[in-house]
Amino acid sequence: MPTAIEFNNISKLYRLGLVSTGTLAHDLKRWWTINVRRKEDPYLKIGETNDRSTKGESDYVWALKDIDFKVEQGDVVGVIGKNGAGKSTLLKLLSKVTAPTTGEIRAKGRIGSLLEVGTGFHPEMTGRENIYMNGAILGMTKPEIAKKLDEIIDFSGCERYIDTPVKRYSSGMMVRLGFAVAAHLDPEILVVDEVLAVGDAEFQKKAIGKMQDVSKGEGRTVLFVSHNMTAVKNLCKKGVILKNGKLDYSGDISSTIERYLSNQEERSNIAIADIKERSGNGTLRFTDIEITDTNDNPKESFEVGESIKIKVYFDSSERLKDASMSRIDIGINNMMDYQILWLSTYMFGDKLDPSKGYVQFNIPRLPLNDGTYNINLYSEVDHELADWIQNVSKLKVNYRDYYGNGRIMPVGQVPVVLDYNLE
Amino acid sequence: MYMFFSLLWLSYGSQEAKLCKAMSEEKWTTVIKPKDKLFDVNIGELWRYRDLISLFIKRNIITQYKQTLLGPLWFIIQPALTVIMYMIVFGGIAGIPTDGVPRPLFYLAGTCMWQYFAECLTKTSNTFVDNAGIFGKVYFPRLAVPIANVFSNLVRFGIQLALFLVVYTVYAFIGDSGAYFNMYALLFPVLVLMLAGLALGFGIIISSLTTKYRDLQVLFSFLVSLWMYATPIVYPLSQTKSMFWNGIQVHTLMCLNPVTPIIETFKYGFLGCGDFVGWRWLIYSFVFMVVLLALGIVVFNRVQKSFMDTV
Missing domain, CATH: 3.40.50.300 (P-loop containing nucleotide triphosphate hydrolases)
Known part of the structure; x- marks a missing residue:
């Protein structure tokens, strides 16, 4: 090529x-x-x-x-x-x-560039006029635009509004129109x-x-x-x-x-207490996270369906002791950054025990499918963000034999596995 | 205006042809470099974007009087009020003569021309700052914006000129006008071209200088209003003939202002007032315009490449 x-x-x-x-x-x-x-x-x-x-x-x-x-x-x-x-x-x-x-x-x-949709839209001009304007700014000539006008209007799905000034459009419609023009750039x-x-x-x-x-x-x-x-x-x-x-x-x-x-995971080598890219007022500060099996052994990777423990350590301030509400959440995201699982102390009580210095989540049968996952930590004290760190740790999971019959799961299915049987 | 640019295009044409040839050998159609050569002005590209220019012109005209009750009528009200004010202040209080021409006609002629110049100038000098939003997202020849500006202002100018002609006819019927057309009125299109060229030239230079340091913009906005007094708008040039400054005729100094010969020729052609400034000064003004415009385009072209980092 x-x-x-x-x-x-x-x-x-x-x-x-x-x-x-x-x-x-x-x-x-x-x-x-x-x-x-x-x-x-x-x-x-x-x-x-x-x-x-x-x-x-x-x-x-x-x-x-x-x-x-x-x-x-x-x-x-x-x-x-x-x-x-x-x-x-x-x-x-x-x-x-x-x-x-x-x-x-x-x-x-x-070279056609699309750094923004709807560049040059003028609020006082109609949708049709703006199609011409935007098209010309993107480098099309008038005959080119005229040839594609119907297609553009159809693609945008704004036909009813096409002769109305775009200041009356919803922001979504404006974007649709802008993208429609850009999509027909050649x-x-x-x-x-x-x-x-x-x-x-x-x-x-x-x-x-x-x-x-x-x-x-x-x-x-x-x-x-x-x-x-x-x-x-x-x-x-x-x-x-x-x-x-x-x-x-x-x-x-x-x-x-x-x-x-x-x-992104390079960070997991840094102690969590030293991570700078975090937000929150620091009423509670995460210091460490441990992911282990039931025998407290930390492992490189776990099996789908294995029983695991996640222990989150934190430092607390005076304010946490007086707080009427405090919670710690763990978000588990897949590599595409979609949240797959969410665990929270909130589902079990309104307050953390600050004197303990850690919370432990026990997961009896890990429902995550084969793959690598990112863990986010989040804490809220008295409805204010206390500490929030993204991608603190990685969780690797391998599929072995979840259903106990030795069969191999086809690759590329959903990120979670479901406990079920066939009768 | 187009005529003028096609002239420019011709002069750059040979250079462009060489450039194209060099490119086709390597088969690269676009080469993005930190800086172009000083005179690498791509007028051909501007021509390719002529549809954009015409759309900009249309946009400027359409959006100017949207959601106003009187609409384009404002173009008439503004000079009318200005002329009345001048009649009171300069005609009445200061008692400055108008070369025997009825005051409204004299002031209206000057105001129409000056307004066009000033409007083009201020709009053009804000090109980069006003359009930073669009310029930051899409590339097109930046010169399209000031050029469109100069053209869209012609509409307003045309309406004001119509007002002038109406007043002119009214006076002609009353019969005491003392104003009459002569052959020099035929120079009108050239005069407008010169005004537009000067405004464009000054405007793009100012806009190029103001991308980083806005001080000039502040200075410039009131300089334009002062400039009007250095141009024979509210007084006739003939008044300065008998004045001297350090042994130099003030008349000569006035004519060094490139706008003066244009305005004077216009007034002489349409109203027959004063004396013709002479071809010498008119040609001086024209050459001034061409040099300024060429300089402006070169400077503008230089700045447009990376102005987004500083604006």
Whole structure:
């Protein structure tokens, strides 16, 4: 397959903070060094890696640094990464909204970008007028839009409102109309930022279906950014992971997703008490979690149907003792981040015992099917969020012989198993 | 306006052809680089987006008087009130003569022209700031927005010009107008083109400079209102003939303002008042416009690539 897009050493430097006299001084110095002394931009050297959560020395960060990869024609590539990893910056560069600081992107064919649905909609204009407006902004010509007008209106499902100003539309209808226009764009390369996460369920299904048609049937190259792993997995053939502005991994989609999700687990090596990415007022603070079998042995992985214990340790403040209501929840999510199981002390009482320092959940027959799961911890004291940590730990489960008859379960069924028998 | 751009396009055409050739050899159709060459202005691309420009024009016109009772009538009320105010202040209180032309006609002629210029200028100078939302999400040639602006303002200008012509006819029937058309009125389309070009040129330069530091925007908004007094709108240029400043005729200084020759020619052509400023000054003004516009386009083109990071 020929190459459709080529990223050559793409980097993008951003300045943080406010525009002030300091910026002016920097601008003057930059101008002086580049144009008068004919040297390299002095601020390119002091840029730092883009790590959102740590405090840095410099005001300059590399939102992207030395990105180098190729996309083949007809590939549908999912770009994944944490918030602030540089995904949107990459798409912005590709859609020419802003220019890279260094490097070059080369592409074959028209690039259509969809960083937002309904760009340029004017509230005072009718749906029909806005279709033309939006279409033209996205790069279509008037005859092109006119040819597809009926199709677009039909796809949006807003026929009744089409001659009404869009300010009378519900927000969902606005999104439908915007997406309908975008879906009928015909560029060779399509760049899509998380726009599918809008509209009602019916429309989302329709939108994903359309995206699939576009990528499969018509052989177009698509770059797709999303946090919705299910959508990424459904749509994309290949994947790219960005981490702190750098290219972390690229490969086929399932290995990319696996790597991305297991990367998130790196944290489980850190003591829970030291985790910084948590929210809540700290009235209660989780310190540790232990997942063991009934003999208190911690294990790498468990069997489907095995009896396990989850012990959650916590530190408490004075306020917790006086609290009239306190609870600890455990959420167990699958790799696509859908919550599968929910356990809570709330189902057994209104208050925790702060002097004990831990709660223990006993699960007699683990109903989770073969796979890896993420555990989230959540605590509420007096109806206020006390502590909430996502992905504190991983739970691996292997299917052996849940039904006790030696039969092997087909792969890819539901994430839970049900205790039942046949008569 | 189109004519002018096709001229520009021709001048860049050869360069573009070379560029296209280089690309087709590598088969890359899009190359995104940190910076283009200084004169890499893609006028051909602008032409491809002409539908967008016409839609912007339509949008500007449609949305301007939506949900107002009087609608486009406001375009007439505004200059009418301005003229009445001028008649009281400059004609009545200050007693500035109007070259023997009836006051309403004199002020109306100046106001119509100036309003068009000022309106184009202020709108264009806010291009980046006003459109940051759209610009941040989609790429299209940014120049489409200011160009559409200049055209959509023509509608308003046309309506005001109609008002001027009505008042003109009324005076002609009364018979004491002292104003008459002459051959120079035929220059009108060129004059409008020059006004539009100047407004566009100044506007896009200002908008390029204000993306990062907004100070200029504040300065500029009142500078425009001061500029009007440096242009013979509320007084005739002929008044300055006998004035000198450090041995230089004030008349000459006034004409250095590129808007002055345009306004004066308009007034001379339609009202026959004052003297014709001379072809020399008119050509000066035209060359000023072309150079300014070319400079503006180059600066604008440079800024548009990464203005999103600073706006």
